[in-house]
Amino acid sequence: MTIIDPTDAIPAPRSGDAEKTGPLLEVRDLHVEFQTREGLVKAVNGVNYSVDSGETLAVLGESGSGKSVTAQAIMGILDMPPARIPQGEILFHGRDMLKMSGEERRKLRGARIAMIFQDALSSLNPVLSVGYQLGEMFRVHQGLSRKEAKVKAIELMDRVKIPAAAARVNDYPHQFSGGMRQRIMIAMALALEPDLIIADEPTTALDVTVQAQVMDLLAELQREYQMGLILITHDLGVVADVADKIAVMYAGRIVETAPVHELYKRPAHPYTRGLLDSIPRLDQKGQDLYAIKGLPPNLLKVPSGCAFNPRCEKAQDICRTELPPLVPVTERDGTELPGRASACHFWKETIHG
């Protein structure tokens, strides 16, 4: 049994030249911990993933699984201290961002890597007009004048299909509806046409019809600009439509990676299976909805062995003592399944049984 780097197992990138320089973004063995009064919280414990230009990686997991912390580490917006990155690399165009100076990283933020946050109302500054907040990107990163920046801001608002952009550019965030505000967040991330966008639960705060519109817009813009997209979510429905591949996280580790449709068809980790089974389905109307029993682990005291073992129906003795590595998943006859890996001692039983 070998521990694999899941980036090797993921299908070849679409753009030709990426093969020479490696993937757009590659996270290697990332650890993040927080020093708190109660002790050391190990939020991320060795995450590996990669994204290419034009590719969408969905990172799936419950609250506290470390998916957002990983994203914030990539953005470089973790509060350090209390956060600490004791180990790991974040390669962007092949360069380790963790070794860059603060100023170098600042110049990448917003310009080359942008982030869309969950709650646009609290994430936009309530006392500055949206035009100002959009224009700020151009003024700070490109040195445009206030006037030029406003013109650009209106263009951006048009780009994300906000009606009457020119008339609304001086409005404030609270004067927009939830969906429109999230479009403004998207516009802000898109402003300088970054190579990579990280969307942290971009639709969680929206109602369902607006969710679909916003996701479609995001997917469309991503295709157009050939950006890499990391989509952080706990909503399996959102993922199915837009993602190319999925990484499932649990207690700060990746427990399964797979191309999107394969994951839905044949999960190779009991946790993923549990997640899929807990989606409400029309053909099960009237039956009790499945729920994974128990609670997510306390990150101060992650269970020994597989972190999922106290909640797992298939747990054996080995699960309580030995940490399962992320290993490639194969067919019954040993044929490789490209891009698939699972961190379960009993992945064979889970996928084939």
Add this chain to the structure above:
Amino acid sequence: MGRYVVRRLLQVIPVVIGVTFIIFCLVFALPGDPIQALAGDKRADPNIAAILRDHYHLNEPLYQQYWHYISGVFTGDLGETYNGRAISDIVSQRFPVTLKLGLTSFAVEAVIGILAGILSALKRGKFLDNVVLVATLVLISIPVFVLGSVFQLEFGMNMKITPISGIEKGWPQSYILPAVVLASTSMAYIARLVRSSLTESIRADYVRTAIAKGLPRRRVIGLHAMRNSLIPVVTFLGFDLGALMGGAIITERVFNMPGIGGQLAQSVYLRERPVVVGLVTLLVLIYLVANLLVDLMYAVLDPRIRYE
């Protein structure tokens, strides 16, 4: 906005009438005879006293006296003291001192208080933060007259860098020491207010967004966080501006400054009804204007507040 300002200004009229009437009644209710007070320890000459009582309408009922007074105010006549000095004279002589002292003090508390608060918030938990916290605690706990006397001793007597008292040297030399003393308590409050509200907004989501946009730290703190933290600070400053203009009786006494505060105290003592009412009315007007300014500042600072 324009309509709002007009409406607020119109509200001033009933407030002034109400306040003057209440003050008038309160001074009226004070025991003691103002005409006898003029004569000091000697018995006042009954004939002269009768003439003066008649001249100042002191024999008429309260409402008539008030009517004489208020109709004078609306025609621009603030009346005169019982020894025949025009009250407008007193105001024009005393008020500039209070104004200079108050504004200097206001500038000191705003600038130093806000700067100390920002430093403290940015270095939260570090040495500098603790220095600010202890210093503000000390300032809040020391009474003004103690601080004033200590300052006079240190800066006036020992170091000889400022006058000890009086206003002979004019602004700024004579004013800087009393202004700092007068500002000390509010300055400490402002430092703590800025510290807590800035700490809160630094943790806000929109500040995280600003950092994620790749903005320089100066801009993240100075614009995105500060704009939101200033709202409670402006409230306090506006309230305090009114209080400072009201004259600082203790500070003026310690530094021997001929301001409004001292005059007001003296007039209450002498039962100078028109002077007390006139000065208080003036202070009420200043308070109302300061309040209006604060409310208008809200709209500038926070677009979510709209007036109609």
